[in-house]
Amino acid sequence: MVTTTKNQTANLFDLFVLQQGEEGAEAFRKQTDLVADTIADVLRGTDQPFTGLSVEEIKQQLRPVMDIPESAQSLNEVLEEIKGPILKNSLHVSHEKSMAHLHCPPLLPGVLAELMIGSLNQSMDSWDQSPAATYVEEELIRYLTETVKYPVEADGVFTSGGTQSNYMGMLLARDDFCLSQWNHRVQTDGLPEHFTKMRVLCSENAHFSVKKSISQLGLGEQAVIPVPVDENHQMDPDEVVRIVEDLESEGLLPFAIAATCGTTDYGSIDPLEDLAEFCKQKGLWLHVDAAYGGGLLLSQEHQHKLAGLERADSMALDFHKWLFQPISCGVFLLKNRKYLRLLSHHADYLNPAEDEEEGILNLVDKSIQTTRRFDALKVLVTLKTMGTSLLGSMIDRTMEVAQYAASELERRPGFKVINPSPEMSTVVFQYCPEDIATPGELNRKIQQQLFQEGRAVIAKTAVDGETHLKFTLLNPRTSENDVNEVIDEIEKTAHALVGGISQ
Numbered sequence: 001m002v003t004t005t006k007n008q009t010a011n012l013f014d015l016f017v018l019q020q021g022e023e024g025a026e027a028f029r030k031q032t033d034l035v036a037d038t039i040a041d042v043l044r045g046t047d048q049p050f051t052g053l054s055v056e057e058i059k060q061q062l063r064p065v066m067d068i069p070e071s072a073q074s075l076n077e078v079l080e081e082i083k084g085p086i087l088k089n090s091l092h093v094s095h096e097k098s099m100a101h102l103h104c105p106p107l108l109p110g111v112l113a114e115l116m117i118g119s120l121n122q123s124m125d126s127w128d129q130s131p132a133a134t135y136v137e138e139e140l141i142r143y144l145t146e147t148v149k150y151p152v153e154a155d156g157v158f159t160s161g162g163t164q165s166n167y168m169g170m171l172l173a174r175d176d177f178c179l180s181q182w183n184h185r186v187q188t189d190g191l192p193e194h195f196t197k198m199r200v201l202c203s204e205n206a207h208f209s210v211k212k213s214i215s216q217l218g219l220g221e222q223a224v225i226p227v228p229v230d231e232n233h234q235m236d237p238d239e240v241v242r243i244v245e246d247l248e249s250e251g252l253l254p255f256a257i258a259a260t261c262g263t264t265d266y267g268s269i270d271p272l273e274d275l276a277e278f279c280k281q282k283g284l285w286l287h288v289d290a291a292y293g294g295g296l297l298l299s300q301e302h303q304h305k306l307a308g309l310e311r312a313d314s315m316a317l318d319f320h321k322w323l324f325q326p327i328s329c330g331v332f333l334l335k336n337r338k339y340l341r342l343l344s345h346h347a348d349y350l351n352p353a354e355d356e357e358e359g360i361l362n363l364v365d366k367s368i369q370t371t372r373r374f375d376a377l378k379v380l381v382t383l384k385t386m387g388t389s390l391l392g393s394m395i396d397r398t399m400e401v402a403q404y405a406a407s408e409l410e411r412r413p414g415f416k417v418i419n420p421s422p423e424m425s426t427v428v429f430q431y432c433p434e435d436i437a438t439p440g441e442l443n444r445k446i447q448q449q450l451f452q453e454g455r456a457v458i459a460k461t462a463v464d465g466e467t468h469l470k471f472t473l474l475n476p477r478t479s480e481n482d483v484n485e486v487i488d489e490i491e492k493t494a495h496a497l498v499g500g501i502s503q
């Protein structure tokens with residue numbers, strides 16, 4: 001009796017554990033077909049970016065699904081169960097009118113590569129867990145360092161995204177400074193005596209992950225000095241010089257500038273050439289957060305905007321933003337690989353020092369993660385199936401539509417555009433007809449209402465403390481007409497809200 005049960009259970013193992021051989025191949029094919037059919041149904045059966053259900057309704061629909069059974073359930077049954085509550089209630093980022101965040105519609109080659117990434121399940125930490133993948137990543141990193149015009153000493157690693165890449169830039173900048181300033185090794189000895197004097201400069205519009213990183217690195221948020229931006233939302237280089245001189249005269253120790261190439265709200269680019277020159281003179285580390293702006297690397301028409309990027313000591317680039325890859329996919333690039341030493345720790349079971357002597361490449365030495373995804377594969381499959389030219393023209397198309405959106409909003413009465421000549425593909429604006437005393441409140445309601453109706457998903461942000469609206473145009477299939485229709489919706493919603501308020 002007992003043995004039969006065990007055998008039956010063992011047969012079930014075959015159904016669920018991915019296995020080599022004919023049987024495994026068939027199980028894999030059958031089940032991926034079922035999943036493909038389910039996703040196809042969702043794509044067929046949804047025509048809005050969001051169902052528009054309330055939190056309560058979503059929770060209600062999820063409740064029975066979240067019941068975890070003790071015994072097996074067929075895949076078909078589970079797919080059927082999750083299709084509505086989870087799949088359909090997701091935000092449909094591929095919809096042409098989904099234009100809120102830096103959250104892209106994923107390209108098919110990337111989505112399909114995810115299936116391979118999961119099936120192969122390589123881990124990028126040591127060579128013996130990713131014998132081919134290690135070299136795919138290495139070669140892609142080399143390709144990327146060449147594309148950004150870095151010298152041959154450059155290196156890098158795939159990361160979970162801009163946050164992790166910014167963290168790595170700040171970590172290396174901190175540790176290199178402590179080493180050169182005090183001959184102090186943070187890696188072994190912790191923070192040095194005078195760490196409270198260390199300062200980093202970044203734009204007041206920089207991504208919050210810069211401040212978060214510095215805080216997590218033990219320097220405290222107080223170590224981050226926000227630099228005022230000019231009317232184009234770029235760090236003012238004269239202000240940078242003034243602030244650094246002021247800090248030095250107070251006996252403080254500025255050690256790095258974290259510039260942004262494509263701020264989250266305005267897509268603005270800090271003056272990279274000026275900052276690079278200044279950092280060189282002063283011996284400061286220049287990190288460039290190009291999580292968003294890195295997309296322009298493949299643009300035919302706007303690549304020139306990245307001039308000076310190659311002078312950064314380190315940079316963050318995201319593929320899951322303006323390079324249309326499924327989450328997560330980013331890289332950290334470093335102008336000189338010698339600084340990677342500041343990161344490396346050895347573990348006998350993973351990357352023993354002898355491995356290095358024998359020339360075995362364990363990528364864990366370059367990363368702050370251990371087990372790590374083979375994200376490089378989706379970039380490779382995308383670049384190869386599409387070619388760089390088509391991918392670049394997708395980026396150019398989103399730029400074109402962003403410029404159209406800005407000019408159309410400027411043309412329509414009642415709208416005020418904060419960045420009328422968008423540097424990248426975001427447009428920040430407000431609907432503020434003259435008879436409205438509190439446009440911030442109205443715009444907040446417009447954004448909410450559109451989301452609740454699920455017809456268009458746009459973003460909100462604050463400008464001088466007041467709510468504004470934002471389009472983030474990352475979908476190359478979003479057209480001028482889609483933009484017009486969303487603006488019409490905004491006007492219609494505003495009129496209904498204002499009518500409602502005044503009645």
Ligand SMILES: *Cc1c(COP(=O)(O)O)cnc(C)c1O
Pocket residue numbers: 102160161162163164166207209260262263264289290291292318330
């Ligand atoms: C999105 C973004 C980040 C954070 O990147 P994640 O990939 O979300 O970790 C950092 N900087 C900028 C400018 C961004 O737009």
